[in-house]
Amino acid sequence: xxxHYVGTETETLILDTWIxxxxxxxxxxxxxxHNMDGHGITMTQFGVLEILEHLGSLPLKTIGEKxxxxxxxxxxxxxxxxxxxxVNRQNNPADRRSVMVCLTDKGKSTLKPIFQSHLEQLVxxxxxxxxxELKVLGELSKKLGLxxxxxxKE
Amino acid sequence: xxxHYVGTETETLILDTWIxxxxxxxxxxxxxxHNMDGHGITMTQFGVLEILEHLGSLPLKTIGEKxxxxxxxxxxxxxxxxxxxxVNRQNNPADRRSVMVCLTDKGKSTLKPIFQSHLEQLVxxxxxxxxxELKVLGELSKKLGLxxxxxxKE
DNA sequence: ATCCATTTATTTGATATTTAATTATTGTCA
DNA sequence: TGACAATAATTAAATATCAAATAAATGGAT
Numbered sequence: 001x002x003x004h005y006v007g008t009e010t011e012t013l014i015l016d017t018w019i020x021x022x023x024x025x026x027x028x029x030x031x032x033x034h035n036m037d038g039h040g041i042t043m044t045q046f047g048v049l050e051i052l053e054h055l056g057s058l059p060l061k062t063i064g065e066k067x068x069x070x071x072x073x074x075x076x077x078x079x080x081x082x083x084x085x086x087v088n089r090q091n092n093p094a095d096r097r098s099v100m101v102c103l104t105d106k107g108k109s110t111l112k113p114i115f116q117s118h119l120e121q122l123v124x125x126x127x128x129x130x131x132x133e134l135k136v137l138g139e140l141s142k143k144l145g146l147x148x149x150x151x152x153k154e
Numbered sequence: 155x156x157x158h159y160v161g162t163e164t165e166t167l168i169l170d171t172w173i174x175x176x177x178x179x180x181x182x183x184x185x186x187x188h189n190m191d192g193h194g195i196t197m198t199q200f201g202v203l204e205i206l207e208h209l210g211s212l213p214l215k216t217i218g219e220k221x222x223x224x225x226x227x228x229x230x231x232x233x234x235x236x237x238x239x240x241v242n243r244q245n246n247p248a249d250r251r252s253v254m255v256c257l258t259d260k261g262k263s264t265l266k267p268i269f270q271s272h273l274e275q276l277v278x279x280x281x282x283x284x285x286x287e288l289k290v291l292g293e294l295s296k297k298l299g300l301x302x303x304x305x306x307k308e
Numbered sequence: 309a310t311c312c313a314t315t316t317a318t319t320t321g322a323t324a325t326t327t328a329a330t331t332a333t334t335g336t337c338a
Numbered sequence: 339t340g341a342c343a344a345t346a347a348t349t350a351a352a353t354a355t356c357a358a359a360t361a362a363a364t365g366g367a368t
Contacts (some may be wrong), residue, residue, distance in 0.1 A: 021178070139289055141171070252333095
């Protein structure tokens with residue numbers, strides 16, 4: 001924790017920056033969620049499918065850590081995806097406590113066009129920024145994110 | 155909608171930027187929410203109190219527009235705040251359908267230290283960025299936010 | 309080898325949020 | 339004026355999420 005005095009001017013700048021950052025994030029999130037609604041899945045479900053596509057089958061626990069979701073919530077998310085036939089549960093030979101979650105063929109073929117559409121929305125959302133601006137925004141965001149996660153360990 | 159072809163490289167950059175932006179936002183949001191928990195109110199309740207402090211008494215509908223919350227949800231949020239004696243409902247002489255929500259004295263005195271603590275957390279979260287970086291981040295975020303809201307009208 | 313703390317998934321109960329339907333009021337237009 | 343559409347708050351029903359408690363399996367220390 002820094003000990004130097006933080007003046008009101010800085011506080012105002014930070015508050016202002018936070019409001020803008022949060023508003024941008026929410027606006028984009030809203031666009032993306034609306035798009036997912038049109039495809040009949042939730043953002044959380046999409047997140048699960050995407051990570052399975054990217055990393056292959058994973059234990060339920062691991063998925064929760066990756067997308068920052070409580071395992072109790074994840075159980076129902078996986079339940080719902082399983083009902084739709086997009087994933088299934090399998091035994092984990094390495095540990096009988098754990099459940100491996102796998103993307104089905106239907107899951108894969110369903111995800112593909114949704115991901116494409118998701119990407120299009122995202123490109124549209126960010127079209128107002130040029131390449132340099134994107135890089136700067138990414139770096140500043142990364143700094144912020146890392147700052148929090150380092151705090152979490154203390 | 156732009157018609158020019160968006161190459162894979164740009165798509166990757168945008169996806170990457172979004173992930174970082176979203177992660178930063180969520181991390182900070184998590185810190186702030188945790189802080190509010192310690193004060194016994196939710197972020198949404200805090201948002202309502204703050205806007206009432208800032209703009210004075212407002213119709214329920216207007217509050218919902220400001221903090222992007224459905225009015226049905228707002229009803230229960232106001233209910234809960236009213237139970238805690240932090241706000242109360244009053245008639246709106248101008249329109250008998252509408253309900254004016256007012257911050258009570260208890261609401262004001264309760265909000266003050268919470269807001270202070272909130273600000274401290276925020277300063278801590280953003281302490282990794284210097285003044286110039288804060289300004290750049292704010293401007294880029296603002297551009298993004300405005301881009302969405304302009305789209306919403308189309 | 310056994311006891312015990314830890315880990316994993318699940319169930320249960322609570323809260324937050326949204327959409328749809330309801331009620332009361334307002335405004336409009338024919 | 340009177341019928342009807344629009345608006346504001348509310349209620350009801352559904353979903354998402356989390357925290358706490360539970361059950362099964364694992365690993366480690368003695």
